[in-house]
Amino acid sequence: MNIWNYKSASIGEFLPELKLEPVSRTNLALYAGASGDHNPLHIDTDYVNEIGLPDVIAHGMLIMGYLGRVLTNNFSQGQILEYHVQFSSITNIGDKLTCSAKVVKIFTNDKKKNLELELSVKNQDDDLKLKGHSLVKIL
């Protein structure tokens, strides 16, 4: 998967983006089981209808998990020092997500070379779902 080479990274460069299949109920059910987050908001349509929502919504942490793959597709996990996200809007069933990362800073800290990446997840209508950043050591 390491097609993009961080060793020659330059500011403004995008990492290979990750395009996902539409978010399904199965994705949410599996994530609820695997993460232990059993909040009915993500899995129980009767509950969400009762509280006035038309349908279940995705776990923010599931989307953060997807976005993390852009990092681990291009770096060893041990290189990743920090990973921050803000959940900007709700991800719905059927959303087709694209996860992206862009190099915004290259700097030396403690004799180690670091990259700062700007991260985002958008759906098919270009609505921002998540934005974030990550700090990665490269040397």
Next chain:
Amino acid sequence: MKWSKLKNFLAQCNLMLNRSLINKSYPPIIFDVEKQRVKFFSKATGQTDPVYFDEDVAKEKGFPSLLAPLTFLTTVSHEKKNPYQYLHDLSIDMKNILHASQSYKYHHLVFAGDQITMESKIKDMYDKKNGTLQFIEFESIFLNQNKKLIAESLSTLVIR
């Protein structure tokens, strides 16, 4: 007083009371990282690298066992006896709460076979938009079986 005004007023009183809970810490959670759980979490988040699924591959890379994905530590927080105790402490209805942001700082990798201890506290509470949105920040540290700090996290929840 109109009902909506009264509701707002009550919400704000509530928030003021709640602030006394800043720095409240919760009992540590001890969590054994099991291979099956790592595989299940990796599948659910769509990982493709065999280092998350195949122990032989993980060992070839010099790891003791399966590697836990970047956000795996979120599973630890759901292992509390009562994961929504803090909502009760703060008199918040679960249906009004959403995850606003999440941060991790990583110090060491987590592998299947590790035993993780999570220690959490309420770090801060504040409001925006004249009190209509209230925020709670939880700060957690994660230690492994050798008491080594492996990660720190900050979770912000928003109450609508």
